[in-house]
Amino acid sequence: MSLLNQRLRELAAVKRELAERDWFPGTSGNLAIKVKTEPLSFLVTSSGKDKRIETDEDFLLVDQNGAALEETKLKPSAETLLHVEIYNRTNAGCSLHVHTVDNNVISELYGDDGGVTFKGQEIIKAFGLWEEDAEWHIPIIENAAHIPDLAADFGKYVNGNSGAVLIRNHGITVWGKDAFEAKKVLEACEFLFSYHLKVLSLKQAKSLTLRA
Ligand SMILES: CSC[C@@H](O)[C@@H](O)C(=O)COP(=O)(O)O
Numbered sequence: 001m002s003l004l005n006q007r008l009r010e011l012a013a014v015k016r017e018l019a020e021r022d023w024f025p026g027t028s029g030n031l032a033i034k035v036k037t038e039p040l041s042f043l044v045t046s047s048g049k050d051k052r053i054e055t056d057e058d059f060l061l062v063d064q065n066g067a068a069l070e071e072t073k074l075k076p077s078a079e080t081l082l083h084v085e086i087y088n089r090t091n092a093g094c095s096l097h098v099h100t101v102d103n104n105v106i107s108e109l110y111g112d113d114g115g116v117t118f119k120g121q122e123i124i125k126a127f128g129l130w131e132e133d134a135e136w137h138i139p140i141i142e143n144a145a146h147i148p149d150l151a152a153d154f155g156k157y158v159n160g161n162s163g164a165v166l167i168r169n170h171g172i173t174v175w176g177k178d179a180f181e182a183k184k185v186l187e188a189c190e191f192l193f194s195y196h197l198k199v200l201s202l203k204q205a206k207s208l209t210l211r212a
Pocket residue numbers: 026027028029030045046047048049076077078079097099
C-alpha cells in the first residue's frame with residue numbers, strides 16, 4: 001500500500017472513532033495527517049462536510065501553505081492554517097480539532113486566565129507525564145473569525161511534538177507524533193474536561209444541600 005493510502009486509512013479510522021463519540025456536531029471539526037515532510041504535504045478533511053458520514057470526498061492533500069496539491073472541487077478545511085502551524089513548527093504527524101460542549105465550557109470558564117491546569121489525575125500520564133505531582137497545562141486563546149489571525153495566535157502555543165490548545169467558545173486542537181498519540185491526547189483532554197465539570201457542579205450541589 002502507498003504511504004498516501006496508508007495515511008488516508010489511518011485518518012479515516014480516527015474520523016470514524018471520533019464520529020462514534022459524536023464529536024462532530026453541526027459539521028464542526030477537522031482532522032489532518034502528515035504524509036511527507038520535505039516538502040510538507042498532509043491530508044486534511046474537506047470543508048463543510050458532515051464528518052460523521054464517510055464518502056470518497058472526505059480528505060484532500062494539501063501543501064505547506066494549506067493549498068490543494070491536486071486539481072479538485074473539494075475545499076480544504078477552513079482551519080487548515082492551524083494544522084499548517086503544527087506541521088511547520090513541530091515533528092507531529094497528526095492533528096485533530098473538535099468542538100464539544102465540555103471543551104467549550106472549560107474554555108469559557110478559564111478563558112480570562114489564558115489557560116487551565118490539571119493535576120492529581122491518573123490520566124495525565126496519557127500526556128507522557130509520569131511524575132507524582134505532574135501538571136498538564138492547556139493554553140486558551142481567543143477565537144477569531146479571520147483564520148490567518150487565529151492561526152498566528154495559535155502558532156505561539158505550538159511547541160513540542162504533542163500538545164493541545166483550547167480556542168475560546170470554539171473547540172480544541174491537539175497534535176501528536178502519529179494518529180494514535182493525537183487521539184490519546186484528545187481523549188485524555190476531554191476526559192479531564194468532563195471530570196472537572198462534573199466535580200464542579202456536584203461540589204456546588206453538595207454545598208447547597210449542606211446549607212439547606
Ligand atoms: C460549523 S463549524 C464552524 C467551522 O467554521 C469550523 O470551526 C470547523 O471546525 C469546521 O470547519 P471545516 O471548514 O469544515 O473544517
